[in-house]
Amino acid sequence: MRYAPIPNSLFIKNRKKFTAQMKPKSIAVFNSNDIYPIGADSTLPFEQDRDLFYLSGADQEETILLLFPDALDPKHREVLFVRETNDHIAVWEGAKLSKEEATQTSGIQTIYWLTEFKKVFFDLMTEAEVIYFNTNEHYRQAVETQTREDRFIEKCKKDFPAHQWAKSNPILQEIRGIKEPEELELMQRACNITEKGFRRLLSFIRPGVWEHEIEAELLHEFVRNRSKGFAYQPIIAAGNNANVLHYVENNQECRDGDLILMDVAAEYANYSSDLTRTVPVNGRFTKRQRQVYEAVLRVKNEATAMLVPGTLWAEYHKECGKLMTSELLGLGLLDKADVQHQDPDWPAYKKYFMHGTSHHIGLNTHDYGALKTPMKANMVFTVEPGIYIPAEGMGVRLEDDVVIQETGAPYNLMKNIPIEVDEIEGLMAQK
Structure with missing residues (x-):
């Protein structure tokens, strides 16, 4: 091994x-x-x-x-x-x-x-x-x-x-569903390898690069750090490809002015990490791209704060939907009438954010773990909101892996992986 x-x-x-x-x-x-x-x-x-x-x-x-x-x-x-x-x-x-x-x-x-x-x-x-x-x-x-x-x-x-x-x-x-300290160490190692791969990309991505070339850069970095490779099939989706949630062809050119959504992460010792980042191909977000990106980031941060012992998974997702609804109203993607007349079984926000916010992660990327009983300390969840706008040719998703603590805020296993707009732009400028 x-x-x-x-x-x-x-x-x-x-x-x-x-x-x-x-x-x-x-x-x-x-x-x-x-x-x-x-x-x-x-x-x-x-x-x-x-x-x-x-x-x-x-x-x-x-x-x-x-x-x-x-x-x-x-x-x-x-x-x-x-x-x-x-x-x-x-x-x-x-x-x-x-x-x-x-x-x-x-x-x-x-x-x-x-x-x-x-x-x-x-x-x-x-x-x-x-x-x-x-x-x-x-x-x-x-x-x-x-x-x-x-x-x-x-x-x-x-x-x-x-x-x-x-x-x-x-x-x-x-x-x-409840991880032992040794398991958390292995998952942290997987996240650290993923961080090395992502940082490698920030100086590599530019207009004219192909999605599969980005995949190759990641695989190189993962394997050289004792991983078997990807924890799951990588999604490297430039431009409108990001609006296909499980886009895995990774065969298109990355073009100037587009965002590229990358749902990519390493395994280590059979334990998964699960990361998503969205970055501008040319290294600079447009004003609109930044608005959407920061809306997703706010939802991610607020959703993360709710992952504490006693939280019910189903209720948590309802609250995440409310957070996303507020952001979509602010972006002008929804109006009050959309919300007032929404179908309770398919709320208005689902037009732009149609998947769940969190799942257990561990030995499987979508890991075993109780979902119908209150959350407990040392459960590990992803947090991965997204906004997908085919009409504007962009999709933004951000994702980290966090450990529920007995008291206080969850611990982010990916806290060292760049996510703020200014940091990403600064690192991408160092080419």
């Missing part, structure tokens, strides 16, 4: 939090992701299942974690199954985790080769009454591919029809 070793104390804590909420005489199983084929002998780069990584730190394919707090034999209360390595694999792919390395990584003492899973699992299921299945219940999920986890669940239901079933996801939603 490119990233520095993570203390296994993090994964030990995470497992304790999970097992504390398991039912008596229950087993929980977590499978690694598949390696997905492209065609011929090509595959996509491997990405570990984030739940398995969260609970074990194991970052290789063909891995299974089993948790059974009530196992009669204490050595079977935590078991990690890993792919057995050999000289052939070592030559062609690189050596996989040894049993000793798997223990060092995860803090789990009992390590078996994956070939032993069927026998050990059957034996332990004779002691268990409940099995936790790890289904994906994220509110944005839209998975059509059958996963390794799906196949395991299907087989398990067939082989053990007398057992009760339970869901691991509600537990994970709760515990993954």
Whole structure:
């Protein structure tokens, strides 16, 4: 792995939090992701299942974690199954985790080769009454591919029809949403790498540069700082492209007088950062561009201040809508009649700001985390308001990642990344 070793104390804590909420005489199983084929002998780069990584730190394919707090034999209360390595694999792919390395990584003492899973699992299921299945219940999920986890669940239901079933996801939603200090350090590292990439761009962007050239500059900076690369597919949208919320073609020329919206960020150790900045291609905002930009910035700052313990996510978004409505009135994009006659289910401001303001972030860019209960300290949220004006050929979005504090204002993990108009113009002038 490119990233520095993570203390296994993090994964030990995470497992304790999970097992504390398991039912008596229950087993929980977590499978690694598949390696997905492209065609011929090509595959996509491997990405570990984030739940398995969260609970074990194991970052290789063909891995299974089993948790059974009530196992009669204490050595079977935590078991990690890993792919057995050999000289052939070592030559062609690189050596996989040894049993000793798997223990060092995860803090789990009992390590078996994956070939032993069927026998050990059957034996332990004779002691268990409940099995936790790890289904994906994220509110944005839209998975059509059958996963390794799906196949395991299907087989398990067939082989053990007398057992009760339970869901691991509600537990994970709760515990993954509140970050440990070690996780916040990893996320800060991802944000610091993102900062280096963004600062590199400010002296690079100019009329005539292409969007994909900006993408290449970022990738260079991210990888040289021990990141795998982008935490998500980068959006580098010049001019009217910014009005396509998920514009990812990144194949157009950046023209004089346009703004360029960049929703781009690095990962580090599987943890995401999520940044958006909008800058003028020629280094100077027009009067109108500055008005819109500063309106978005005011909404971002006021929305950030509302992220405190006890805040309800749904109510928070309603308040953000009120802030945006006020700014749009000031910009002349809405008038009082638009607001008076608005549809409550699709308020007037949605014409220019049609997405949400915040989401959990962590091991996933859109991370697990409770959304229907009050916010808690050490949850990490993005704050990303935007104003999109196709008629004027511009879109502005600004985004930072912030940590809710027990008391006081949220802590901005991206506080060192330039965002004020004067600072951006000053840095872009240093070409």
